[in-house]
Amino acid sequence: MSTQLSRNETAWWREADAKHHLHPFTDTKGLANEGGSRIITKAEGVWLTDSEGNRILDGMAGLWCVNMGYGRKELALAAYDQMLELPYYNTFFKTATPPSVELSEKLAKITPDGLNHVFYGSSGSDANDTIVRMVRHFWNLARKPTKKIFISRNNAYHGSTMAAASLGGMAAMHGQADLPLPGFEHVMQPYWFDLGGDLTPDELGLKAAEALENRILILGAQNVAAFIGEPVQGAGGVIIPPESYWPKVQEICRKYDILLIADEVICGFGRTGNWFGCETFGISPDIMPLAKGISSGYLPLSAVMVGERVAGTLIEDGGEFYHGFTYSGHPVCCAVALANIRLMEEENIVEKVRSKTGPYLQAKLNELADHPLVGEVRGVGFLGAIELAKDKATRARFADVGTTGALCKDYATGNGLIMRAVGDTLVVSPPLIMSKPEIDELFKRARLSLDMTAKDLG
Ligand code: PLP
Numbered sequence: 001m002s003t004q005l006s007r008n009e010t011a012w013w014r015e016a017d018a019k020h021h022l023h024p025f026t027d028t029k030g031l032a033n034e035g036g037s038r039i040i041t042k043a044e045g046v047w048l049t050d051s052e053g054n055r056i057l058d059g060m061a062g063l064w065c066v067n068m069g070y071g072r073k074e075l076a077l078a079a080y081d082q083m084l085e086l087p088y089y090n091t092f093f094k095t096a097t098p099p100s101v102e103l104s105e106k107l108a109k110i111t112p113d114g115l116n117h118v119f120y121g122s123s124g125s126d127a128n129d130t131i132v133r134m135v136r137h138f139w140n141l142a143r144k145p146t147k148k149i150f151i152s153r154n155n156a157y158h159g160s161t162m163a164a165a166s167l168g169g170m171a172a173m174h175g176q177a178d179l180p181l182p183g184f185e186h187v188m189q190p191y192w193f194d195l196g197g198d199l200t201p202d203e204l205g206l207k208a209a210e211a212l213e214n215r216i217l218i219l220g221a222q223n224v225a226a227f228i229g230e231p232v233q234g235a236g237g238v239i240i241p242p243e244s245y246w247p248k249v250q251e252i253c254r255k256y257d258i259l260l261i262a263d264e265v266i267c268g269f270g271r272t273g274n275w276f277g278c279e280t281f282g283i284s285p286d287i288m289p290l291a292k293g294i295s296s297g298y299l300p301l302s303a304v305m306v307g308e309r310v311a312g313t314l315i316e317d318g319g320e321f322y323h324g325f326t327y328s329g330h331p332v333c334c335a336v337a338l339a340n341i342r343l344m345e346e347e348n349i350v351e352k353v354r355s356k357t358g359p360y361l362q363a364k365l366n367e368l369a370d371h372p373l374v375g376e377v378r379g380v381g382f383l384g385a386i387e388l389a390k391d392k393a394t395r396a397r398f399a400d401v402g403t404t405g406a407l408c409k410d411y412a413t414g415n416g417l418i419m420r421a422v423g424d425t426l427v428v429s430p431p432l433i434m435s436k437p438e439i440d441e442l443f444k445r446a447r448l449s450l451d452m453t454a455k456d457l458g
Helices: 012-021 028-033 073-085 096-110 124-141 162-167 171-175 201-219 245-255 277-281 308-315 331-346 351-353 358-370 403-414 436-458
Strands: 040-044 047-050 055-058 115-123 150-154 184-185 226-230 259-262 287-290 302-307 374-380 385-390 421-422 424-426
Touching: 012 028, 055 436, 073 150, 073 331, 096 302, 096 331, 115 124, 115 308, 124 162, 124 226, 124 259, 124 287, 124 302, 124 308, 150 201, 162 171, 171 308, 184 201, 201 226, 201 245, 226 245, 245 259, 277 385, 302 308, 331 351, 351 358, 358 374, 358 436, 385 403, 385 436, 403 421, 403 424, 403 436, 424 436
Parallel strands: 150 184, 150 226, 226 259, 259 287
Antiparallel strands: 040 047, 047 055, 115 302, 287 302, 374 385, 385 424, 421 424
């Protein structure tokens, strides 16, 4: 460490960070070559501040999670009060705490009908690991012990632990740890822009659903435990499924007695304009993992919502479930989640996203469709995607996929806007409290970044 630097200087933080901190989803050497990390020091509302004093509009709500925005005293106070009252106790061995009980009751109320039981963890990844263990246990109890395979989609993201990354369909992740584990299969995603060819979006939706049915037939329905999908694939590039997709998928799951898992880690808690993405897309899942927006990201918490069929069998016939985490049902995390949900209700935030700010954001997003670099825009609620393409009509990509997206994302950062680039797809997922003037600002900066990218490409 350079002795001349002090902690008042950004360079000190960058140097210490580069020396000791291995970041998630980061090329450490590449980061060092680029001068190190941006150090975020403060945030308020929808605005971040970095160590150089720059104000940056957070178009991603952190990592799709800070739904109620930064600096909410109600959430900080809920944590403070609970820490003084009872900072920790576990929920193993016939014990509960008031926040874990109250939150369970609340989640049973606000989630779709039939999902009345909850198992807690600390992240979306561990929620999905829990689901793999729970579902396999369930089928054993249901005397169908061969039903063990999980089917997911190519390019899905369900987390980073071994089972969650196996559920995910990201080739680059699989490549680094000999994944997927045995028993995880992947089928076509309903991604019209990339895979639609000459088909209409609805035809492509049906084709993707039929890919699921074909795989079930190849594997044998007696061997398939469950299908998992995000209502809208988030990390894959905000892929809004055609209307034909989910009804057909649901029909297929029922036909072959395959459990349906809707991963609501991103879509849950208002992001699509309903409390849960399942409501927006007419999905009735057997199991639903929640995380991120459950606490607006203020503290780590996940919840697996379990329907009557699975929970009933586990409770009646399962005996002890040998599974759990030290922080399952952590009282402070649960207290903050309760305060977060209360705040969402008081501010009527879901209704606002559904009928006011969500449609406004979508209208602004649509205005970008005329930009020469943009092949398609799509979105729902407070989710949006901007596809960069060489040719609008044919949806042809730029030659080196990812370069143009990264360039535009970097311009956006320079222009004081956080967007994310997934290949050449720019995505936004702002805090749900974002106001109309702030939405205007977001799209003003996005257009400027597109213009600067277009100019570079000549
Ligand atoms: N599932 C989905 C749909 C996600 O988007 C994510 C994270 O982005 C996860 C699961 C994993 O959540 P976590 O990062 O909290 O483990």
